[in-house]
Amino acid sequence: MRRLWVPYALVLLAVLASLGGLAVRPAKGAPQSTADYVIVAGAAGLRWDDLDPQRTPTLWQEATKGSIGWLSVRSAQRVTCPSDGWVTLGAGNYAAYPRILTGSSRCGPLAPELDQPDAIGANITNQRNIVQDNQDRLPYGAVPGSLAESVRCTVAVGPGAAIAAARPFGRVDKYQATLPADPRSLLSDCVLSFIDLGTITGSGASRATLVEQADATLARVVAARPDRSLLLVAGVSDTDRTSRLHVAIAEGPGWNGGWLTSAGTGRQGYLQLIDLAPTILTALGKAQPEKLFAGRAASVVTGKPANVADAVQGPHNADQRAGAQRGVATIFFTVLAILQFLLFAAIVPVMVRARRHSGPKGPALPSARVVETVELALIAAALAIPAALLADASPWWRAHHPAWVFGLVTGALIVAGTAAVRLAPRYRRTLWPMAAVAACGAIVVGLDLLTGAQLQLNGVAGYSAINGARYAGVGGVGLGVFVTGLLVLAGCTAQSVAKAYRPLIFVLLGGVGVVMVGSPYLGADPIGAIAVTAGVCVAAAMSTGGWLTFTRFAWAALAGLAVTIAFAVVDLRRPELEQGSLGRFLSAFGDGSGGPALQRMAAANGETLLASPLTILAIVGVLMLAFCQFSPWGGLNRLFGLHPAIRAAGAGTTVATLIAGVLGGSALTVAGAAAAAAVPIAVLTALRVLLHAADRTRPEGESDGPGGPLLRKSGQDHLAPR
Structure with a gap:
């Protein structure tokens, strides 16, 4: 009886350890110093490579004295033109300004409908329509003018400043078209x-x-x-149809040096345009409007180089790297989808020939050379994304032809990884390639998370800061590879232990995954952590064999629900400014503002589903798995029957990646990355099983270990296709 309860006790301890790891969160906060005045100096299109100590001495001096960062200018529009940037700044939320479509690649000029009824202020005559349009048409709930409405009075100089300073009903308290000869009095009239x-x-x-x-x-x-004034200098928008990262400088009391960051980005040196409004009010010591701001107040972290050029220019130009990433990522995943499709199409005849026929006549088995070539190609395909992630450690983005350089580096890493798997002494064991490739993916992503996700930020297999969706932690591609690697590795390992202990293997490795994905120190993705929890529960329930019965599903669902509730309670108990995406999402439903959040999620899923090459990878992978499972020549059913833990890993991976993609707003991105890493090695293992379908199956109790010999005939191991 004592031995019977040991696995369950160990599972419980693993779950408790996972929750304990998620409960810890770093303390972050805004600077303690406050200012009497805040001046926001905005220049649409201003980038760090525009600055020079001789040509722009004032900008260079302010960047040297103050705190700096890269500014993501994402707004409610796909491309943030100057009017969108200024209205987003004033709303503290993703907003849009009505624009005239010119058909040009450049944004139109700033032309707000300004009326000056007196010599003091001005009115934006269509401001009420702008507010209504943002409230009714867009899913962000932005109210242009929220920042101005939070202070007693504001000053605006220039048309862009008028857009940001206008209150929701259109009034600009004090307005000048140009800066007066002596602006001293004007700048001290209002706090903002x-x-x-x-x-x-x-x-x-x-x-x-x-x-x-x-x-x-x-x-x-x-x-x-x-x-006692705080000066904020910001490149508030793009100026053409190409999105970029821009200048952010804060100089004043409490902002003397260091990198700018915020709880919204979680990455030192990166700030969002929507973070400026809460930063301004925090610096002035004023409360923020409820339910209106989407950004977080900025703070300062140490580590900025003394020389501005060493911090943000030359080899440290994050804008150049992020811009190169977007183009190369599209090329890489499109080429990968095409190559995997062609590879699977070429393998189908090999699998048809690999199945032995019962009659006297039938096609000859594929030659050993053909099988060897197919296996190496499948291993290389499964290693493509981990190799791409490692390739981001090289400065490929500084090359004259970055796509070619990245492709060469990635190709070299794929060849090296494939050779390492092939030359391993255990290669001939049936499950060894599957376990080795899965371990490679999990280790590469895991080490990257442990070192700050440096490879994923602005990396081809990661995410671009220009998109404004994620700046730190694990991205959708990395999550798919990491979850797949952990669960498949758990499935291969679980085959070497007694049935009663197989769920423990899944829970132990899955618990590591939950902590690494959900911890704000590492993956910073609580939605992903919940998805991983669900996948691990399903995999653990199926790991001992048999189908996912209602009883197993009920216990798995209850376990996943318990972990999710515990995680949600931990997140909701944190201060509002320190809550993760899960806490903010639940808070939105609690205060009745969850509708826009669901609308944004649905819109993001729809856009990503149609635009991402990873959708093609997911579809291609599903079609190949369907052939392998439902075709007489597939071999996947036999593989699952002989190795129930592998089937459990596949079910858990499917559940986890689909939940993470849908709830995270990335559609099939996570599932596509998982399919790219898992389907090739699943096909390889199914092919090995097919080639030995007529051999005597070794009893399960005679297994030699993880990935050990599967088949035996006449006392001799037949592990590789003949």
Whole structure:
């Protein structure tokens, strides 16, 4: 009786340890110092490579003295034009401004409908329509003018500043079209001032001239700023149809050096445009409006190099890398989808020939050379994404042809990984390639998370900061590979232990996955952690063999629900500014604002489903698995019958990746990455089983260990296709 309860006790301890690892969260907060005035100087299109110590001395000096970061200017529009950036700044949320479609690749000029009924302020005559449009048409719940409405009065200089400073009913308290000769009095009239430094567009000498003009205007602002004032300099938007990262500088009391960050990005050196509004109110010591701001107040972390050029230019130009990532990622995953489709199509005839026929006549078995080639190709295909992740450690993005350089580095890593798996002494064991490839994927992603997810940030197999969706932790591609690697490795390992202990293997490795994915120190993805929990519960329930009965499903669902509730309680008990995405999501439903959150999730799923090459990878993988399972030549059913833990791993992976994709707003991205890593090795193992379908099956109790020999005939092991 005591031995019977040992596995269950160990499972319970593993679950409790997982929850304990998730309960810890780093403490973050805004600077303690407050300011009497805040001045926001915005220049649409301003990037870090525009700055120079000789041509832009004021910008360079402020960046040297103050705290700096990369600014993501995501708004409610696909491309954030200047008017979208300014209205998003004033709303503290993803907003949009009505625009005139010109058919040009560049954004239209700033042209708010301004009316100046007196010599003091101004009115944006269509502001009520702008607010209504954001409330009715867009799913973010943004209210343009929320920032201005949170302070007593505001000053605006220039058309862009007027858009940000206008209250929801359109009034701009104090307005000047241009900065006066002596702006000292104007900048001290109100606690919050917006200054439009102009729009930086074009290239070459014309762009340099615009930057110099913005720097000269900023110099006059710096000279006239009141005491105890915080100066925020921001490149508030893009200026054409290409999205970029922009300048963010904060200089004033409590902002003297260091990197800018926020709880919204979780990455030092990165800030969102929607973070500026809560930062302003926090610096002024004022409360934030409830349910209106989507951003988080910025804070400062140490580690910024003393020289601005060493921090954000040259080899440290994150904007250049993020821009290159977006193009190369599309090429990589499209090519991978095409190659996997062609590989699976070429393997089908091999699998048809691999199945022995009962009659006297039938097609000859495929030659050993053909089988060897097919196996190596399948291993290489399964290692493509882990190799791409490792390739992001190289400076491929600085090359003249980044796609070619990235492809060569990735190809070399794939060849090296394939050779390592092939030359391993245990290669001939039936499950060894599956276990080795799964371990490679889990180890690569796991080590990256332990070292700060440096390979995934702006990496081809990761995520781009320009998209504004994720800045730290595990991305959708990494999550798919990591979950697949852990569960498949658990399935291969579980075959070497007694049935009663197989669920323990899944729970132990799955618990590691839950902690690494959900911990704010590592994966920072609580939705992904819940998905992994569900997948692990299903896999553990099926690991001892048999089908997923209602009883097993009920126990798995209850266990997953218990972990999810515990995680949610932990997240909800944290301060609001420290809550993760799960806590914010549940809080939205609790206060009645969950509708827009669901609408945003549905919109993100629909857009990603149609636009991502990973959707093709998911579909191709499902079709190949369907052939392997339901075709007489597939071999997958036989593999699952002989190795029930492998079937459990497949079921758990499917559940986890689908939940993570749908709830995370990434549709089939996670499932596509999982399919790219898991389907090739599943096909390889099914092919090995087919080639030995007529051999005598070794009893389960005679297994030699993880990935041990599966088949035996006449006292001799026949482990590889003949």
